[in-house]
Amino acid sequence: MAFGIIIIGDEILSGKRNDKHLAKIIELLSERGLALSWAEYLGDDPERITATLRRTLNSGDIVFCCGGIGATPDDHTRQCAAAALNLPLSLHPEAKVKIQERIAEMASEAGKEIDLDAPDNQHRLKMGEFPVGSGIIPNAFNKIPGFYWRNSLGGVQYFVPGFPVMAEPMMKWALDTHHSELFHQIAHAEKSVIVYDGIESTLTPLMEAIEAEFESVKVFSLPSVGDGNRRRHIELGVKGEPQAVEAAYVRMLSGLDNLRQEYVAVAT
DSSP states (O other): OOEEEEEEOHHHHTTSSOOOHHHHHHHHHHHTTOOEEEEEEEOSOHHHHHHHHHHHTTSSSEEEEESOOSSSTTOOHHHHHHHHHTOOEEEOHHHHHHHHHHHHHHHHHTTOOOOTTSHHHHHHGGGGEEETTOEEEOOTTTSOOEEEEEOTTSOEEEEEOSOHHHHHHHHHHHHHHHOGGGTTOSOOEEEEEEEETOOHHHHHHHHHHHHHHOTTEEEEEEEEOOOSSSOSEEEEEEEESHHHHHHHHHHHHHHHHHTTOEEEEOOO
């Protein structure tokens, strides 16, 4: 199953906020022996969000969607998810309880009497309106839950807030609660070298030969123009099934020697 992430918000695309979700989900997946397959950024455009969710909600992927699940005018994700699924929004009973618990806590902290029927508290309940049939994601930070949707293909999409302090534990919960059977199932290794003053066109035939010889291995090339600490170079490496990687790495070093390339191994 492929893992993906969708990050929503005009503030990300305009540069007002720096995205932290992508790096965090890569870290969380890596810790569990998993890897991210794709990522998409979207602004607060309901039509584009709906079109994207219509595609991802009907895929077999496990997807995290960050942002836009609040109840202000610029939050569209809950409504777009419902539209993509052709389902109505409905106040989730467990979400209602959690939101009202949060309202009570806020009233207590402010030394005020609680009035659950007050207009502002009724508006807060909209944050618990999810597409009918959704499950909820607990939010340890402020109790306002996210939601998830599971489809018939085995795909699952998780919707969490745009705030990293909330999103990170919610994504951890989703992985550890629903997908632990996938952890560390695929053995993976990676080995590389720094090729000084390397030229990709010179190295390409070697890269193609290695991928042709080792079907379970991918070759990668990461050029750098260099800086004050290291001259121009290419990080050249192989990744994939560990045993095949070891053999491919030996083949790569032999090929570099034949090409009279200067290189040094990257510590692992």
